[in-house]
Amino acid sequence: MARELAKQYDPKSVEDRIYGFWLKGKYFHAKCELNKPTYTIVIPPPNITGQLHMGHALDNTLQDILIRFKRMQGFDTLWLPGTDHASIATEAKIVEKMRQEGLTKEQIGREGFLTRAWDWKKQYGGRIIEQLKKMGSSCDWDRERFTMDEGCSKAVKEVFVKLYEKGLIYRGERIINWCPHCKTSISDAEVEYEEQAGHFWHLRYPFRDGSGYLELATTRPETLLGDTAVAVNPNDDRYRDLVGKTLILPLVHREIPVVADEYVEMDFGTGVVKITPAHDPNDFEVGLRHGLEVINVLTEDAKITADYPKYAGMDRYEARKAIVADLEAEGALVKTEEYSHNVGTCYRCGTTVEPRVSKQWFVKMKPLAEPAIEAVKNGETKFVPARFEKIYFHWLENIRDWCISRQLWWGHRIPAWYCADCGKITVSKEEAKVCAHCGSEKITQDPDTLDTWFSSALWPFSTLGWPEETEDFKHYYPTNTLVTGYDIIPFWVMRMMFSGIEQTGQVPFDTVLIHGLVRDSQGRKMSKSLGNGVDPLEVIDKYGADALRFSLATGNSPGNDMRYIDERVEASRNFANKLWNAARFILMNLHSEEVLPLDPAAFALEDKWILSKLNTLISGVTENLEKYELGMAIQKLYDFIWDVFCDWYIEICKSRLNGPDEQAANTARSVLIAVFTDILKLLHPFMPFITEEIWQSMPHEGEALMIAEWPKFAAEYEFAAEEADFEKLMAVIKAVRNRRAEMNVPPSKKAKVCIETKFPEVFAAGNAMICRLAYASEVEVGEQFESEGTVRVITDSAVVYMPMKELVDIEAELARLQKDLQKAENDKEFFERKLNNPGFVSKAPAAVVEQQRAQLDKALEKLAMLRAGIAEMEKMK
RNA sequence: GAAGGCGUAGCUCAGUUGGUUAGAGUACCUGCUUGACAUGCAGGGGGUCGGUGGUUCAAGUCCACUCGUCUUCACCA
Numbered sequence: 001m002a003r004e005l006a007k008q009y010d011p012k013s014v015e016d017r018i019y020g021f022w023l024k025g026k027y028f029h030a031k032c033e034l035n036k037p038t039y040t041i042v043i044p045p046p047n048i049t050g051q052l053h054m055g056h057a058l059d060n061t062l063q064d065i066l067i068r069f070k071r072m073q074g075f076d077t078l079w080l081p082g083t084d085h086a087s088i089a090t091e092a093k094i095v096e097k098m099r100q101e102g103l104t105k106e107q108i109g110r111e112g113f114l115t116r117a118w119d120w121k122k123q124y125g126g127r128i129i130e131q132l133k134k135m136g137s138s139c140d141w142d143r144e145r146f147t148m149d150e151g152c153s154k155a156v157k158e159v160f161v162k163l164y165e166k167g168l169i170y171r172g173e174r175i176i177n178w179c180p181h182c183k184t185s186i187s188d189a190e191v192e193y194e195e196q197a198g199h200f201w202h203l204r205y206p207f208r209d210g211s212g213y214l215e216l217a218t219t220r221p222e223t224l225l226g227d228t229a230v231a232v233n234p235n236d237d238r239y240r241d242l243v244g245k246t247l248i249l250p251l252v253h254r255e256i257p258v259v260a261d262e263y264v265e266m267d268f269g270t271g272v273v274k275i276t277p278a279h280d281p282n283d284f285e286v287g288l289r290h291g292l293e294v295i296n297v298l299t300e301d302a303k304i305t306a307d308y309p310k311y312a313g314m315d316r317y318e319a320r321k322a323i324v325a326d327l328e329a330e331g332a333l334v335k336t337e338e339y340s341h342n343v344g345t346c347y348r349c350g351t352t353v354e355p356r357v358s359k360q361w362f363v364k365m366k367p368l369a370e371p372a373i374e375a376v377k378n379g380e381t382k383f384v385p386a387r388f389e390k391i392y393f394h395w396l397e398n399i400r401d402w403c404i405s406r407q408l409w410w411g412h413r414i415p416a417w418y419c420a421d422c423g424k425i426t427v428s429k430e431e432a433k434v435c436a437h438c439g440s441e442k443i444t445q446d447p448d449t450l451d452t453w454f455s456s457a458l459w460p461f462s463t464l465g466w467p468e469e470t471e472d473f474k475h476y477y478p479t480n481t482l483v484t485g486y487d488i489i490p491f492w493v494m495r496m497m498f499s500g501i502e503q504t505g506q507v508p509f510d511t512v513l514i515h516g517l518v519r520d521s522q523g524r525k526m527s528k529s530l531g532n533g534v535d536p537l538e539v540i541d542k543y544g545a546d547a548l549r550f551s552l553a554t555g556n557s558p559g560n561d562m563r564y565i566d567e568r569v570e571a572s573r574n575f576a577n578k579l580w581n582a583a584r585f586i587l588m589n590l591h592s593e594e595v596l597p598l599d600p601a602a603f604a605l606e607d608k609w610i611l612s613k614l615n616t617l618i619s620g621v622t623e624n625l626e627k628y629e630l631g632m633a634i635q636k637l638y639d640f641i642w643d644v645f646c647d648w649y650i651e652i653c654k655s656r657l658n659g660p661d662e663q664a665a666n667t668a669r670s671v672l673i674a675v676f677t678d679i680l681k682l683l684h685p686f687m688p689f690i691t692e693e694i695w696q697s698m699p700h701e702g703e704a705l706m707i708a709e710w711p712k713f714a715a716e717y718e719f720a721a722e723e724a725d726f727e728k729l730m731a732v733i734k735a736v737r738n739r740r741a742e743m744n745v746p747p748s749k750k751a752k753v754c755i756e757t758k759f760p761e762v763f764a765a766g767n768a769m770i771c772r773l774a775y776a777s778e779v780e781v782g783e784q785f786e787s788e789g790t791v792r793v794i795t796d797s798a799v800v801y802m803p804m805k806e807l808v809d810i811e812a813e814l815a816r817l818q819k820d821l822q823k824a825e826n827d828k829e830f831f832e833r834k835l836n837n838p839g840f841v842s843k844a845p846a847a848v849v850e851q852q853r854a855q856l857d858k859a860l861e862k863l864a865m866l867r868a869g870i871a872e873m874e875k876m877k
Numbered sequence: 878g879a880a881g882g883c884g885u886a887g888c889u890c891a892g893u894u895g896g897u898u899a900g901a902g903u904a905c906c907u908g909c910u911u912g913a914c915a916u917g918c919a920g921g922g923g924g925u926c927g928g929u930g931g932u933u934c935a936a937g938u939c940c941a942c943u944c945g946u947c948u949u950c951a952c953c954a
Contacts, residue, residue: 008916193951200954218954231954268953275954282954342952387881394880394950486949516882521889523947555890555902560882561948565889571902574916585913629893635901650913734920741920747911773919775911830898839934848896848935855897 005587005697009580011544014693019133022692027071027707028138030078032475039070040078040479042460043139044492045147047086048121049093052131054518054526054552054564055485057536060137061549062515062630063483067138068685069625072710078476079138080463082145083125087411087452088182088348094120094410110409110447117410121146134537136545136688138706143472145463147455148412155462156412156455157429159503164416164427168364169404171416171425175277175284176403178356179346180302180316184407185360187451188400189490191344191353200339201324202270203332205230208246208255214239215334216272219341220279221327222319224249225308226297227256229275231286234260236271250332251323252308259290278357294357300407302354316354361405361414361448365498369396372498381497381507384628385559388486388514395490396498404451411449419443457495460508467503482509485517486559513628516561518552523563534564546687547572553686554634575638576690579683582646583694586672589657595677595699596670600716602663604656605765607671608719609726610649613640614675615718618711621682634686641679648730649675655768673699678711728759728797729766735793736774736800742816743791743807750777754785757798787872794820794865796858810877817870824863831856 022028041063046056063079071077094117095105105113125146132139145152163169176185201221204213214230227249232239243260263286264273277287278296287294297305304311304319311319327333344353373396375381376389383389405414417426419435420442426432435443455462460482464473478500484493493512500508520526526533539548550572556562603611617640624633649672656668677700684691684705695705702708736753745751753776755763763770763781770779789808790801794817834840834852841849 005913007914216954220954263954265953270954273954280954341954390880391949398950490950557891560890563889565903567903568889570916574914577916578914581914581917583913588913624893627893631891632893635891639901646913647918651911651918737919738921741908744908747909747919772911827898834935837934841934843934844896851897 005580005584005694007581007584009544009577009690011540011546011576011689015134015136015540015545015689018689018692019136022138022704022706023141025704025707027704028079028140029142030076030140030476032471033076034475036074036076038078038476038480039067039075040080040476041067041481041483042080042463042479043082044482044484044488045082045084045145045456045459046128046132047089048083048125048128048146049086049090050128052128052134052536054534054536056128056132057135057548058515058518058552058562059483059485060132060135061552062513063481064135064137064549064688065553065630065685066481066483066513066625066628068688068706069710071138071706072681072684072708074709076475078140078143078472080143080145080476081129081132081137081139081141082147082459082463083128084452084456085121085146085148085411087406087408087449088184088186090117090120091408091410092182092348105409113409121148131537134540134545136549138688143463147452147459151465152455152458152462153412154429155458155466156450157415158467159458159499160415160450160454161427161429162503163363168367169361170364171359171361173357173359174362174401174403175281175355175357176360177344177353178300178358179349179351180300180354181349181351182346182408183300185356185358185403185405186346186348186353187403187453190347192347193342193344195340196343198339198341198343200269200337201327202334202337203250203274203327204334205247205250205256205274205332208248211245214242214247214258214272215270216274217269217337218274219339220276220320221323222304222311222316223276223279223297224274224323224327225252225304225311226276226278226295227252227254227274228277228287228292228295229256229259229290231259231261231264231273231275232271233262233264233266236264236266238271250330251326259286259292261286261289279355281355284355284357296357298354298356300356316352360403361416361446361450363402363404365399365401368498368502369399371501372396372494375497375501375507381510381512383512383514385514385557388489388512388559391486391489392494392497395494402451402495404454405446405448406451407447408449411452412455414446414448414450416446417443418446453491453495456492457499458503460496460500461504477504477508478506479509481511481513483513483515486514487517489514511628514559516556516559519561519563521563521565523561526564539569543569543573544576544689546576546690550575550634550687553630554638555631557631558628575642576687578642578646579679579687579690580694582641582650582676583698585650586669586676587697589672590669590699593699595701596666596673598670598674599667602667603671604664604667605722605726605729605762606649606652606769607667608717608722610645610671610675611714611717612719612723613644614678615713618678618682619713622710625685630686637679637683637686641683645675645679651773652769655772659768680705681708681711684708725759725762726766728762728795729769731795732763732766732793732798732800733770733774735795736770736776736802739791739793739802740775743804745775745804745807747775750775751802751804752776752778752780754780754782754790754801754803755798756782756785756801759797763798787869788876792817792869794862794869796862799865799869810873814870814873814877817866817873821863821866821870824859824866827859828856828863831859 067077067079177191179186198219200217202217204215206213230247242258245258246255249256275283275286277284277292277294299305302316304314306312311322346353415428417432419440421440422438424437426436434441460479461477464477466473496508520532547569551569620636621633653668656664680691680695692705753774757763760781767779770776785801787801789803789805791804791808793800831852
């Protein structure tokens, strides 16, 4: 007798033990088996500052399902894990912690800061990894990587130098997005726009020659200090004659020209725009076209520079107030309007971004974007669902050069040195000692680091050992599936695509599986500020990891957002418990730990039925998984396990298991084990812990369920006819139960069941089952029965009489039969109408027509039986 | 301004290339201490798939228009 299981499934007593068992068996470890096809996933590396949230839980559940499925299918699978150094986020956290200690970066210096950062990484970097393990993630932990480890750093330098040498990385003075709080540049993708209430200040700038004023409007009067022109549209008749004239800038009293530029919209505002090239991206462009001076009026923390003593040291908003007041005093303020506009904010800290001109490193995007667009257009890489390709194309087609330098210390330092003698730049993979141009030793390395996403972009190949031609790289690259949320397509997916193509000549993955966001029960985004986040670890603690995984994988389609609803996890927990109890039932009824061989000659009708249904399940689930239809796969499993297997098959087996015929009981045992074992295998990718635990307790062959072979469709267990026959029995049982329930007959009150049918052998075979499931005292099958004093139910294959004299109310029975008759007549009419439609019969596929004809036949059968029954009853009245 | 998602039972959502008279979970109602499971069993009520029009033998599924809702991108100072 196998191990006794507890009455309820207790995830806590199972999960850590099973995870340890898997680790001990090294089942997660990819062995580079050259004779097998490979299947590779690289994890989207969570930030070292991060804590597991529902997004990770979803992302990792999906990856684990895929990897476990492929592993069981016999692929050489690698799921490569790791973490991201998350330069800006991590640095911000460390700086904040230092602030609490009264320290600043400058005080402890770069070296001291980096020591702290690495300590931080050591302390917290492992936390999220441990949390991923709680989810059951079967990552190859022996291959765990970090974006700043030696190998990844080497790849970063390699790529930087290669792109620099190709002219695809350059350094230039451009207007970039600057975060005054993080004190670094950020890329376009890192700016989030939000609607903010503001003002529209109408100002007038006087002409130098005293010929009046030009009126314009601005939302940012403080940038007036840096105005170097005023622009109008060249086609604007109102202002055509004014182009080329000179204005006096209020407050500053600098002379600035009126220029003509297409950028100005004639019908917006007054059709006149002040131009501040240093603090507005559009103005910067205008400035370039007209050779305007760029005057920076703000410091790196967005305060007015010392060049304007009156306002120096004021931050942007103070300065705005002061300047508006002064403009008013000077008579330059015409009026103030309420105005709502979009303001760019830093995606990390939410501070309003300040466009700023500075010297930064950029990646030239056009030449890189084109092959990346092409690779998706020609299908080398596919998005699931395909609609996300549009987002991908949209980003790549409208892409601007990527600002990759960050004024941060935590990250990959830019491998560029500046020569104090010749002024040229030396870019090198190795630590440069002398200037590559003049040999001078007076060189200093660029203090900046690279955008975090620069290293993430290389993740699919840097983690496999590239630029070395390692075994792993040769064997596992390109990878197969990338699983991620739609929100990071522009940050990450796109950049991995062009980096992979440029560096390795191959797309980094063949499929991008996109999922949505996990929202709260009201559909709001989970966020720290709202405090509506649900901690996956708490959910695991309450319901178990399998229940959480099951909930996340069910009931939503790829790419769509989903809500986290506690009740759903509870339902998943109940499902786990159902499975657990099915296992308990089987175990209680076994006499040995042997796997009993199947003997098709001994199969009962129900055995053939369940095996046939199992076949359908195996094909369906496998196909769904291969097409990334995880939700549909799991729905099929749920229905099969609960409905087909537990509610019907197990119930039916009870007769044989408790009966006197030991051989029949053994047949039932053998089929129970066989079907249940396949169920465990099919369910394993979704609910790995409980299935492994049960499998280990059941008779089994092999070491572990997680490395067992994925079930295959078995042609020898195709029993279509038997399946249909069995369903005739089910129909009768359901009909009897239904009628009994309607009449409020308790299960304890058994009744004889007489079945009048054209399929006597089928119903004879189902005798025991009908007794058990239709609460029958005995079952008689025959051609004709005495109907007087009986309750009758009619299916499409049988008329069932139950002698229940005391309950029979002829009028009520008649009414019920009439109702059934009406329904059957409607059915008949429905199918007849269809089949009488010449268009349908001639154009619809034969199989569909056949199906409808069969339905009609069934309806006709039933109709005939109902009519006969009613006629008989009328006589009894 | 542009692109896209969503709108199916009270609630949360499935519904694969158009093809049995639309499904699940949950909630609700009625029964049930049926020795795997009350985290259970049996039965039931409840949607015509936002609206209008079209294509088709056939539409929740395709097309057009429309209403509501959400998201992303862009943006006029």
